[in-house]
Amino acid sequence: MDISNSILSYKSYLNRRNYCAPTVKRYLNDLKQFLLWVDVPIEQVCEERIAVYIDHLLYERKHPKTINCHLTAIRKFYEYLREQGHVESKNPVKRGSWLRMPKPLPKYLKDDQVEYLLQKVTKPRDRAIFILMLRAGLRVSEVAGLTFADMDFRNGRLLVREGKGRKERLVYMSKDFLQSLTDYVRSRPASPDKHVFLVEKGTCRGKSLSVRGIQKRMEYYARQAGLQVSLHQLRHTMATNLLNAGAHLATLQDLLGHASVVTTQRYCKVSNLRVQQDYYKAMEKVMQTTDGKLPSP
Numbered sequence: 001m002d003i004s005n006s007i008l009s010y011k012s013y014l015n016r017r018n019y020c021a022p023t024v025k026r027y028l029n030d031l032k033q034f035l036l037w038v039d040v041p042i043e044q045v046c047e048e049r050i051a052v053y054i055d056h057l058l059y060e061r062k063h064p065k066t067i068n069c070h071l072t073a074i075r076k077f078y079e080y081l082r083e084q085g086h087v088e089s090k091n092p093v094k095r096g097s098w099l100r101m102p103k104p105l106p107k108y109l110k111d112d113q114v115e116y117l118l119q120k121v122t123k124p125r126d127r128a129i130f131i132l133m134l135r136a137g138l139r140v141s142e143v144a145g146l147t148f149a150d151m152d153f154r155n156g157r158l159l160v161r162e163g164k165g166r167k168e169r170l171v172y173m174s175k176d177f178l179q180s181l182t183d184y185v186r187s188r189p190a191s192p193d194k195h196v197f198l199v200e201k202g203t204c205r206g207k208s209l210s211v212r213g214i215q216k217r218m219e220y221y222a223r224q225a226g227l228q229v230s231l232h233q234l235r236h237t238m239a240t241n242l243l244n245a246g247a248h249l250a251t252l253q254d255l256l257g258h259a260s261v262v263t264t265q266r267y268c269k270v271s272n273l274r275v276q277q278d279y280y281k282a283m284e285k286v287m288q289t290t291d292g293k294l295p296s297p
Contacts, residue, residue, distance in 0.1 A: 003035065006081065026069065031073050047097075050097060051097075123217075124184040149194060190206070193206060218231050
């Protein structure tokens with residue numbers, strides 16, 4: 001088998017299946033690492049060899065999530081090879097090969113932390129970006145890909161075209177975001193680029209702001225505020241705040257673009273305000289029905 005041609009045709013296959021560019025790049029990089037490591041023809045790779053590769057990644061102290069990503073890339077490659085008739089053997093990456101992952105609760109910012117962080121954000125562009133993520137729950141890649149054509153100001157909503165898995169969804173624009181956007185547009189560099197958020201200095205002035213560029217801005221302001229905060233925590237904060245305010249889980253699922261409601265349900269575990277309110281409301285009724293019936297100490 002010509003492995004180089006197989007990888008090129010596999011890349012074309014992923015593009016035809018509408019995988020987003022970062023996913024295609026990650027799959028191919030993970031696959032390349034495996035092919036450089038494996039010492040037998042790919043047709044002869046067996047389940048035991050995959051287990052040795054997992055041990056190799058563990059020895060290199062790769063995170064379980066990273067290892068699982070490698071396994072996903074390898075498994076999908078073998079699925080493609082079998083589909084095209086290049087191999088006849090069973091897929092060496094069994095479904096039970098993935099490492100068990102811890103499931104930490106989503107980390108979010110408290111109201112005073114949000115206020116303190118935004119006090120440090122002096123640039124109108126950066127303030128508009130962070131408020132958008134806090135109010136609409138966008139991922140950083142979705143913010144970077146946003147254009148003015150995606151915005152429906154009449155109805156106060158925007159279309160997320162660069163969503164995970166290339167799935168489009170509608171989200172809504174809050175009043176404070178619209179105000180921050182107005183402030184930013186006044187100082188926005190003149191540019192033919194249709195993206196909303198642009199580089200403001202240097203040789204790339206007027207070009208669209210990259211994902212890494214947005215991440216660097218958050219890292220800068222986090223240091224200024226003395227907080228350990230990431231961009232994704234702004235998304236978690238939006239989700240937690242909406243649940244605490246009484247939003248339905250299905251509504252939140254649509255706004256965040258989750259394929260499964262199970263993913264959204266994680267926020268119920270940190271949305272303690274609703275649980276607290278429900279508890280005390282129900283407990284009042286319980287105490288009324290049992291008043292005077294409990295024995296004294």
